[in-house]
Amino acid sequence: MPRPDRFRLGAGWVGAGAVAATGAVSALLLIVGGYDPFEAAGAALGGAFGSADAFLSVTLVRSIPLMLTGLAVAFAFRAGVWNIGAEGQLLAGAIAAAWVGLVGRALPAWLLLPMLLALAAFAGALWALVPALMKVRLGVGEVITTLLMSFVAIELTAFVVRGPLQEPRGVFPQTEAIAAGARLPALVPGTRLHLGVVLAVVAAVAVAWLFRQTKLGFRMRAVGASPEAARMAGKIDTGPVTLVAFLGSGALAGLAGGVQVAGVTYALYEGYSPGWGYTAIAVALLAALDPLWVLATALLFGALEAGAAAMQRDAGIPAVWAVAVQALLILAVLALDQMRRRANAGSAGV
Amino acid sequence: MIAVRARLDGVVRRFGSVEALAGASLEVRAGEVHALLGENGAGKSTLLSILGGMLRPDAGTIEVGGRQVALASPRVAWALGIGLVHQHFTLVPPLTVLENLALGRRLQPARLGRTLTRLRAEAERLVQRTGLDVRLDARVEQLAVGERQRVEILKVLLRDPSVLVLDEPTASLAPAEVASLFELLRGLAAEGRAIVLVAHKIDEVLAVADRVTILRAGRTTFSDVRSKVDAASLVRAMVGESVTDVAAAVGVVVVASGSARAAAVGVGVGASVTVDDAARRRPGGLVATLADVRMHASVGRPALEGVTLEVRRGEIVGIAGVQGNGQRELARVLSGRSLPDSGSVQLPAGVGFIPQDRTLEGLIGDFDLAENVALALHADPRFTGPAALRWDAVRAEAERVRTRFSIVASGTKAPAYALSGGNRQRLVIGRELLVASDLLVAEDPTRGLDVAATAFVHDQLRRATETSEGPGVVLISGDLDEVLALSDRLLVVSRGRLTPVPENARTREGVGALMLGDSSAAA
Numbered sequence: 001m002p003r004p005d006r007f008r009l010g011a012g013w014v015g016a017g018a019v020a021a022t023g024a025v026s027a028l029l030l031i032v033g034g035y036d037p038f039e040a041a042g043a044a045l046g047g048a049f050g051s052a053d054a055f056l057s058v059t060l061v062r063s064i065p066l067m068l069t070g071l072a073v074a075f076a077f078r079a080g081v082w083n084i085g086a087e088g089q090l091l092a093g094a095i096a097a098a099w100v101g102l103v104g105r106a107l108p109a110w111l112l113l114p115m116l117l118a119l120a121a122f123a124g125a126l127w128a129l130v131p132a133l134m135k136v137r138l139g140v141g142e143v144i145t146t147l148l149m150s151f152v153a154i155e156l157t158a159f160v161v162r163g164p165l166q167e168p169r170g171v172f173p174q175t176e177a178i179a180a181g182a183r184l185p186a187l188v189p190g191t192r193l194h195l196g197v198v199l200a201v202v203a204a205v206a207v208a209w210l211f212r213q214t215k216l217g218f219r220m221r222a223v224g225a226s227p228e229a230a231r232m233a234g235k236i237d238t239g240p241v242t243l244v245a246f247l248g249s250g251a252l253a254g255l256a257g258g259v260q261v262a263g264v265t266y267a268l269y270e271g272y273s274p275g276w277g278y279t280a281i282a283v284a285l286l287a288a289l290d291p292l293w294v295l296a297t298a299l300l301f302g303a304l305e306a307g308a309a310a311m312q313r314d315a316g317i318p319a320v321w322a323v324a325v326q327a328l329l330i331l332a333v334l335a336l337d338q339m340r341r342r343a344n345a346g347s348a349g350v
Numbered sequence: 351m352i353a354v355r356a357r358l359d360g361v362v363r364r365f366g367s368v369e370a371l372a373g374a375s376l377e378v379r380a381g382e383v384h385a386l387l388g389e390n391g392a393g394k395s396t397l398l399s400i401l402g403g404m405l406r407p408d409a410g411t412i413e414v415g416g417r418q419v420a421l422a423s424p425r426v427a428w429a430l431g432i433g434l435v436h437q438h439f440t441l442v443p444p445l446t447v448l449e450n451l452a453l454g455r456r457l458q459p460a461r462l463g464r465t466l467t468r469l470r471a472e473a474e475r476l477v478q479r480t481g482l483d484v485r486l487d488a489r490v491e492q493l494a495v496g497e498r499q500r501v502e503i504l505k506v507l508l509r510d511p512s513v514l515v516l517d518e519p520t521a522s523l524a525p526a527e528v529a530s531l532f533e534l535l536r537g538l539a540a541e542g543r544a545i546v547l548v549a550h551k552i553d554e555v556l557a558v559a560d561r562v563t564i565l566r567a568g569r570t571t572f573s574d575v576r577s578k579v580d581a582a583s584l585v586r587a588m589v590g591e592s593v594t595d596v597a598a599a600v601g602v603v604v605v606a607s608g609s610a611r612a613a614a615v616g617v618g619v620g621a622s623v624t625v626d627d628a629a630r631r632r633p634g635g636l637v638a639t640l641a642d643v644r645m646h647a648s649v650g651r652p653a654l655e656g657v658t659l660e661v662r663r664g665e666i667v668g669i670a671g672v673q674g675n676g677q678r679e680l681a682r683v684l685s686g687r688s689l690p691d692s693g694s695v696q697l698p699a700g701v702g703f704i705p706q707d708r709t710l711e712g713l714i715g716d717f718d719l720a721e722n723v724a725l726a727l728h729a730d731p732r733f734t735g736p737a738a739l740r741w742d743a744v745r746a747e748a749e750r751v752r753t754r755f756s757i758v759a760s761g762t763k764a765p766a767y768a769l770s771g772g773n774r775q776r777l778v779i780g781r782e783l784l785v786a787s788d789l790l791v792a793e794d795p796t797r798g799l800d801v802a803a804t805a806f807v808h809d810q811l812r813r814a815t816e817t818s819e820g821p822g823v824v825l826i827s828g829d830l831d832e833v834l835a836l837s838d839r840l841l842v843v844s845r846g847r848l849t850p851v852p853e854n855a856r857t858r859e860g861v862g863a864l865m866l867g868d869s870s871a872a873a
Contacts, residue, residue, distance in 0.1 A: 213738045215728055222725060225714045232687055232703065232711035233778070234725040 014340055015286050015297070018332035025332075026325045030317070040315050047310020048303035057192040058309075061264060063302030065090070065273075067200035068256035069280030070287065070294040071207055072124075072249045078211060078289050079245035080224035085131065085146025086253040087277025088153035089124040093254025095153075095160055096123035097261040098268035101178025102165060109181035116182050117199075117258050124254015125247040127153060132246030136239045142246075150277065158270045165268065174269035184263035194263035200295070203252060207291040220245055253277060282330040285337065301326065353380040354416070355513050355544040356401065356432065361410035363396055370396040371407070372568035378513060378544040383535055385559035386548045389588055389672075389830075389862075392565040394548045398517050401546070402434035403427030415512075433511030435502050435519065443491035447501050448473065450490055451508060469508075476507055480537060483530075496527035503534070514538060516547040520554055532558040552581050552866050564588055581863065589830065589858040633838065634663030634818030637788045638684065643693035645679045645846075653679040654690065655846045661789060661822035664815050668837025669826045669848070672865050676846040677826050678706070681793040684824055700821070702726070702786025704778055706793040708771075712778040715767035719759060719777065722766050723748040726781045751780035772803035779810055790814060790823045796832060808836060830858055830865075 027037040048059045069086045076083035083089075097120040104112045131145035158173065160166075165175045184194040210217040222230040223241045230236040256276065261268060283301055287293035308322030356378045363371040371393045378384050388394045399405040400412070403421040412419055414430045421427045427434070441450050452469055470486060477484055484500050485493075493501070499519060506514065516535075520528045535558060539545050549555045555562060562579055564572040564587045572587040638661040647653035654676045661667055661684075671677055682688035683695060685703035705711035713722050724744045727733040733740050733747070748762040755776040759769060769777065775795070782790060792811065796804040814820050815838075826843075827833050833840060840851040842864040851861055 213741065215734055215737065215739050218721070218724060218728055218739055222714060222717070225716050226710065228707075228711045229714045229725065232682075232705045233713065233722075233781075234728065235687065235703075236728075 014333060014336045015288065015293070017336045018286060018329055019300070021332045021336070022325060022329045025328055026321075029324065030321075033317075035315065035317055040311055040317055043311045043314040043317075044304075044307030046314070048307040050310075053191055054306065054310075056188055058306040059299070059303045060197060061192050061194070061302075062305050063298045064194075064196045064200055064263070065256045065260050065276045066279060066283050066298035066301050067197075067295055068203060068259060069253050069276050070283035070298045071200070071203055071291055072252035072256065073280045073284035074287065074289040074291055074294055075207055075252055076245050076249035077284060078224045079220035079241060080227060081135075081242055081245040081249065082143050083128065083131075083146045083246065083249045084143060084281060085128070085148075085150045085277065086249070086256075086280045087273055087275065088146070088150030089127045089250040089253035090257040090260075090273055090277050091150075091153040091157050092127035092250075093120035093124040093257030094261050094268055094272055095157060095165075095257075096120050096254070097182075097258035098160075098165060098175050098178060101182035101261065101266075102175060104182060105179040107179075107181065112179065112181045113184065113262065116178075116262055117255060120258025120261070121251040121255040124252070124257065125250040127254065128246045128250025132243050132250075135246070136242055157268065157272055161268055161270050172269070175267045177266045178261065182262055183266060184259065192264070194259075196259035196263040199255070199259060200298075203255070204291045204295050207252075211291065216241075216244065253280075279326065282326065282333060285333050286329065354378070355380050355414070357411075357413040358397070358401065359411045359413075361397065361400060361407045361412075363393075363400065363405060363407050369568055371400075371410075373410075373570070374565055374568060375410075375570045375573075376401075376546075376563055377573070378546055379561075380512070380542050380544050381539050382560040383539050383545045383547070383558050384561045384563065385555040386546060386563050386565065387552075387555060387584065387588060388565035392588075393568040394565055395517060397565065398434065398515055398546070398548060401427070401432060401513075401515055403432070404434075428509065428511075431510075431512035433506035433509055433514050435499075435506050435514070435516045439498050439502060441490045441498060441501060444489060446487055446489055447484060447493075447504075448486045450501060451486075451505050472508060473504065476504065480507070480534060482507075482534060496531075499527075499531070500534075507538075511543065513544045513546065516545070518548050520549060520551070528554065552584055552863070555584070556581065582859070585859045585863045585866070589862040633665035633822070634820075637661055637663055637698045637822045638824075639694070639696040640683065641694045643683060643690040643695060645676075645683065645688070645690045647679070647846075652691075653846050654683070657693070657846070657848050659684075659824075659841070659848060661824055663788070663822050664818035664820045665838040666811060666815055666823045666825055666836050668833035668840040669824065669843050670830060670833045670840065670851075670861055670865055671826075671828065671843035675843050677793065677828075677843055679846075680843060680848075681705070681791055681824075681826050684789075685791040698788030700785055700787030700789065702782030702784075702790040702821070704775075704782050704790070704792040704795050706797060708774050708778055713766045713774055716765060718765050719752060719757070719762040720745040720748040722777060723751060723762075723781050723784070726785045730785070747784065751777065751784065755780040772799055772806075775799060775803060775807060779807060783810070783814060786814070786821045788821050790821050791826070792823065793826045794828060795825070796827075796829065804832075808832070811836060830861055834858070834861065 030037040030040050047054060049055050069090055072086045072089065073083065097116050100112070100116040100119050104115065107115070127149060128146070131142045131149055134140040134145050135142045161173045161175055167174055167176045184196055187193045187195050187197060211221060219230070219234070219236050219241050222234050222236060223238050227238055230238060279301060283297045284294060286297040304322050304325060308319045311317040311321065312319040354377055358374065358376045361371050361374045362369070374393060374397050376386070376397065386394050386397070396405065400407050400421065403424040403426050406422070412421055414432065419430060442453065448466060448470055451473055452466060455465070457465055473486055476482070482500050482504055484497065484504055490498060490501065519531060535545050535547070556576070559576050561575050562573070562584065563570060564584065566588060640657055640659040643654055643657040644652055645654040657680065669677070669680065679688065681703070683690050686697050686701055687703065709715070714725070720741070724739060727744055727747065728739060733743050745762050751757070752759060752762060757769070757773050757776050757780070759773065766774065766777065779795070795807050799807065811823055811825065815823050825833060825836055834856065840856060840861065842849045842851055842861060844865060849864060851864060855861065855864065
């Protein structure tokens with residue numbers, strides 16, 4: 001099985017180092033703020049992993065959109081496509097899912113649910129198609145275009161929940177609840193954990209297989225690692241590969257939106273995403289763009305969110321602390337990854 | 351009395367283990383146009399960088415205006431009156447010419463308007479005096495290449511240098527632009543400045559220079575006034591006294607390779623001076639044809655024009671040329687990596703390509719050996735299923751390449767970045783030979799390799815073409831000795847055009863003259 005040694009080993013070092021550094025710095029912050037870091041850690045761990053329900057209903061459920069958007073980001077980044085607009089693609093998927101869930105009431109569940117998920121993925125891909133074509137045809141940098149498309153999606157969401165898809169009374173900026181047949185069934189009875197987690201794991205395994213075993217995945221990795229070598233040594237036409245990376249990434253992010261609508265909220269509302277699509281970038285980078293590691297890092301971020309809520313409740317520490325920790329984690333990943341690159345560039349002796 | 355403006359003596363400069371300059375000297379006098387000539391890698395640009403204060407010499411002395419100085423930085427060189435016009439433009443395209451002229455000056459934001467007004471007056475005076483045709487209010491991005499260069503020159507002249515240095519100023523100019531540039535340079539010399547320019551083309555040097563200095567392998571081998579030289583003597587000085595040099599160069603190959611055929615080449619050299627072994631070999635069927643191929647370049651004249659070439663099995667077609675004359679484009683068209691703008695291209699199925707830049711284009715550093723081998727095999731039905739790659743088969747093939755080409759690596763899972771330069775080239779060649787059943791295109795395959803690795807590459811190219819069933823090989827190289835020693839047929843690429851080298855011109859001087867675009871010296 002092809003494993004680029006350096007990528008794996010070095011990347012693991014970055015992940016472990018970032019988590020350790022973040023832990024140390026955030027403990028320091030807590031002490032400075034006058035809190036007991038051990039009490040805080042206890043509350044956080046209790047909130048995230050303290051009981052089966054805490055883990056299944058809170059931590060794991062919060063991880064699911066991060067797993068799917070993290071995969072979306074990793075999918076694109078591995079092919080050298082810097083799609084930072086997973087947020088917008090997720091919202092496009094959520095809008096499509098809400099629409100299907102509302103208008104498809106007459107359809108049986110076995111048809112409605114797959115249709116909802118498929119259309120969500122399709123809408124996400126469609127949202128990525130615009131920057132994809134701009135990149136492949138015109139050479140416009142995708143960092144700007146994917147980001148800007150997210151703002152359009154945020155406004156579009158605000159529009160549809162006040163206009164075409166608003167609840168019948170016309171009071172709140174949200175949709176009615178989607179049809180029962182459009183909802184993802186619970187995975188463990190008595191908890192809020194839904195089937196979406198299985199979808200996320202299957203998607204991760206599928207993406208991992210694609211990268212490791214297939215022609216397409218190999219071409220994506222080659223284009224991502226060195227477009228020049230892919231063209232010259234690999235005789236790879238980078239255009240179609242880039243397009244696939246955009247569309248696949250958009251589809252995974254769109255699926256995340258669909259899964260969230262069908263599995264957790266059952267409705268769409270204004271300000272739908274708390275920034276899953278952006279956190280996803282940290283999730284993917286912390287996982288060194290490895291699809292299977294994305295599952296683990298998404299779980300870490302999910303636990304952080306769950307733990308923060310518990311800390312506020314049990315230890316009186318403001319929940320925004322979790323945002324600071326996330327930011328620290330992202331900074332640590334970026335800094336350590338850059339250090340790793342420098343160290344490797346030095347040892348490569350090129 | 352003629353004042354010596356600048357004198358460099360015994361200059362040595364090393365980059366790692368490579369000695370770019372090994373005792374170069376240059377003496378520049380007031381009022382002269384001084385041409386600096388030399389083959390690729392002779393050290394011209396390094397010498398200019400030292401004169402411009404961008405590089406420091408490891409040994410040697412520099413005198414400017416009669417005083418020994420240390421040119422510690424470009425600023426110091428500036429202060430001493432040395433102005434360097436770069437080969438690559440350093441202008442900001444969206445800004446106007448005047449704004450570009452203001453760059454690098456001490457600007458106070460509050461006085462920007464006044465500074466620009468003063469600068470405009472200065473520039474206008476200079477334009478009037480020198481006849482430099484420059485529109486001060488045009489945006490640089492709207493200007494043609496020749497005009498941009500005049501802006502660069504104007505920018506340097508505004509500082510009133512006593513020594514004006516130009517690195518290959520004619521490289522991207524049309525003939526008419528070259529003529530007006532030379533007129534300008536003559537005028538500037540007449541003002542008492544010293545002009546130093548690096549040139550590649552003999553006829554241009556003869557047209558403009560008062561004095562010529564030639565670098566060869568980092569040493570100054572020749573320096574004399576224009577009236578005492580002609581095209582033939584310049585070429586001789588650039589490529590060296592042929593007989594001994596060619597024999598020595600080929601001798602290295604012969605000793606190191608140990609193949610019977612190579613020995614035959616060596617004997618041929620010793621006996622008859624010219625390298626001529628084409629008659630011994632009988633090439634097979636036609637594998638590739640280019641007809642009237644034309645390809646655009648990003649600036650200036652087309653990269654390829656009217657290129658027609660036939661390649662047969664079992665022959666090595668050598669293509670010599672000074673870098674930047676269309677080699678890259680030719681290699682890409684021949685290997686099927688690029689499509690030409692016009693003309694017909696017929697290529698076989700099994701094409702291997704050894705690109706010039708192994709680290710950037712030939713290999714992926716983060717990929718392991720097997721993955722790098724897969725770059726050539728991922729479209730081959732023998733190594734692929736419906737969707738998946740047959741990694742076990744690819745890995746087995748990579749292992750065979752590793753053993754056959756003695757690649758020093760821990761195994762096929764070792765990443766390519768961990769390989770040495772020679773081993774990287776072995777990996778590229780081994781991989782490309784796997785797929786080059788019909789045609790192998792090699793672009794500067796021994797660039798940067800040491801003697802043993804070079805011999806290995808040459809040996810592989812010869813072995814590939816041992817029989818008329820083997821692939822046809824196109825060897826594109828700036829290394830004269832290499833193409834002379836290996837080629838069955840030899841062509842020269844110059845300014846995007848291919849010229850066959852006549853049998854009686856298969857010598858260092860003959861080919862060298864053709865490479866420099868001087869057809870008279872070859873006849």
